[in-house]
Amino acid sequence: MATSMAAALAASLPAPQTAPSPAAPTYEAIPASMSRVIDIEADIPLTGVQLDGMVVSKIIKHSSDSHAAVVHGLLLGLDLDGTLEVSNSFPLPHHSNDDDDKSTKSAARYQASMLRSLKEVRADDSVVGFYQSTTMGAFFSQTLIDTQAIHQGKLRHGGVVIVHDVSQTTQGNASFRAFRLSKAFLDAYKRNNFSTQSLINHRLTFSSVLEEVPLQVRTNPLVNAFLSTLKEPRRSALPSTHPADAFSSALPPTFSSLDLGNAALTKNLEHTIEAMDSYKIEEGNLAYLSRQIAREKARAESYTAKRKEENVSRVAQGLAPLPEEDVSRLFKIPPEPSRLESVLLLGQVDAYAKALEGTSSTNLVKMYAARADSSL
Numbered sequence: 593m594a595t596s597m598a599a600a601l602a603a604s605l606p607a608p609q610t611a612p613s614p615a616a617p618t619y620e621a622i623p624a625s626m627s628r629v630i631d632i633e634a635d636i637p638l639t640g641v642q643l644d645g646m647v648v649s650k651i652i653k654h655s656s657d658s659h660a661a662v663v664h665g666l667l668l669g670l671d672l673d674g675t676l677e678v679s680n681s682f683p684l685p686h687h688s689n690d691d692d693d694k695s696t697k698s699a700a701r702y703q704a705s706m707l708r709s710l711k712e713v714r715a716d717d718s719v720v721g722f723y724q725s726t727t728m729g730a731f732f733s734q735t736l737i738d739t740q741a742i743h744q745g746k747l748r749h750g751g752v753v754i755v756h757d758v759s760q761t762t763q764g765n766a767s768f769r770a771f772r773l774s775k776a777f778l779d780a781y782k783r784n785n786f787s788t789q790s791l792i793n794h795r796l797t798f799s800s801v802l803e804e805v806p807l808q809v810r811t812n813p814l815v816n817a818f819l820s821t822l823k824e825p826r827r828s829a830l831p832s833t834h835p836a837d838a839f840s841s842a843l844p845p846t847f848s849s850l851d852l853g854n855a856a857l858t859k860n861l862e863h864t865i866e867a868m869d870s871y872k873i874e875e876g877n878l879a880y881l882s883r884q885i886a887r888e889k890a891r892a893e894s895y896t897a898k899r900k901e902e903n904v905s906r907v908a909q910g911l912a913p914l915p916e917e918d919v920s921r922l923f924k925i926p927p928e929p930s931r932l933e934s935v936l937l938l939g940q941v942d943a944y945a946k947a948l949e950g951t952s953s954t955n956l957v958k959m960y961a962a963r964a965d966s967s968l
Contacts, residue, residue, distance in 0.1 A: 638749045638805065639674040641770040645811035647681045648766065654683045655725040655758050662733075666703065667721040668710070671749050676805075678754070680716045681723065682706050719743075721751035728860055728947040730867070731755045732798065732939035734932075740773050741781055752805055759856070759947070768809070771802040786932040798939035857951050864944040871937040881929045892923040 647667070654663055665683040669676060684699055710717040721743060724736060736753060744750035752770045760767035773781070776794040780786060790796075903913035 636674045638671070638676060638752075638772075640806040640808065641676045641678065641752055641754070643754070643768060643807060643809045644669075644677075644679050645809060645815055647678050648768065648809055650681050650683075651723050651725075651754070651756050651768075652761060652766065655756055655761070658683075658686065658725075661727065663725045664739075665723050666706075666719055667723055667752075667754060668716040668718060669720045670716065670718060671720065676720055676749065676752060678720060680710075682710075684722075719747060719751070720749075721747070721753055723754040723756060725756050725758050727757070728759050728863060729757055729943040730863065730940040730947075732801070732936040732943070734936065737773070737781070737801070737932075737936070740771075741778065744773055744778065754807075763856075768807060770805040770807040772805055774800055774803045777801045786930040786935070787928045788931060791931060791935070796935065798935050798942060801935065801939065857948075857955060860944060860948045860951055864941065864948055867937060867941045867944055871934065871941055874934045874937055878929055878931065878934065881926065885926055885928065888923050888925045892925065895922065 651665065654665060663683065663686060665681050667678045668680040668682075669678040671677070685702055707717045707719070722739060724731060740751070740753050743753075750772055752772055755769045755771060757767035757769075777796055777800065780790050780794050780796060783790070786796075899914065899916070906913050
């Protein structure tokens with residue numbers, strides 16, 4: 593009886609299950625409709641940059657709130673079908689140049705922490721480039737070149753740098769441009785050779801250091817609808833409002849474009865003169881180094897010629913010629929200096945000159961308009 597009861601209980605229990613063996617991972621092929629859009633191997637060339645409206649507002653706020661002349665930040669997004677879609681960004685802390693090594697390590701830790709936090713909240717954490725603010729279009733600098741060279745060596749499609757002109761934004765024109773380093777400049781940069789002959793061989797000037805990428809701004813439909821409501825005039829709720837003031841708008845019209853102040857023109861002239869002075873100093877340093885190289889080369893050539901004449905006379909006298917010595921060990925001929933800094937300074941001078949041309953022509957038109965209006 594007991595045996596039959598135990599057998600019944602054992603039969604009612606579920607049979608022991610062995611641990612299932614892990615199934616082999618299965619990989620689904622990319623659909624044919626998406627194979628041309630999802631660029632796994634980065635074979636599709638980059639044709640444009642799409643900047644989200646939120647990123648535009650973040651960059652403008654960071655540039656306007658910071659007291660530093662130049663601000664930087666990272667761009668996050670995705671490259672899709674040849675278009676670099678920038679969907680998010682975050683600013684990088686500004687450090688003084690007192691301790692470059694310490695500030696670099698601090699910025700690296702901050703960047704890693706931000707990317708880790710974005711990944712935890714499932715936000716875009718793929719770095720596609722960086723942005724930098726500028727004034728009057730003069731953004732050529734060694735820092736920008738070095739940072740973009742690192743990005744183009746490590747990121748898919750090389751990444752881009754978005755340049756935001758703060759001086760244009762203060763006038764009501766949001767200026768955003770996307771750039772990449774040209775192939776010719778990257779080749780010279782990897783060789784670390786910016787001598788005169790290298791610039792000639794690569795056909796490098798300040799205008800061929802960077803190549804511009806087409807950029808467009810994409811805004812959310814909800815944002816567009818909100819902005820349109822701000823522009824629409826609304827009737828005042830007060831019954832005793834004057835008819836002329838019965839309708840008002842949250843965004844009243846601005847008359848800043850009619851301002852005849854010359855503060856921007858004066859500042860532009862100051863920056864242009866400073867850039868020209870810096871370029872003149874750099875050219876003076878290059879000329880001094882060139883004269884020093886030519887002087888050492890002349891001494892080495894004179895020593896070699898004198899040694900050859902002495903050997904000829906010794907052979908004529910039946911004596912053994914003196915051994916030839918390594919001239920490079922006797923005379924320290926410095927290498928030809930790099931002309932990269934002068935190229936970048938020329939780019940700054942050109943940018944300031946173009947900004948000066950635009951500012952002066954606009955102010956000239958305003959002055960003629962004001963003169964014509966005052967004569968009425």
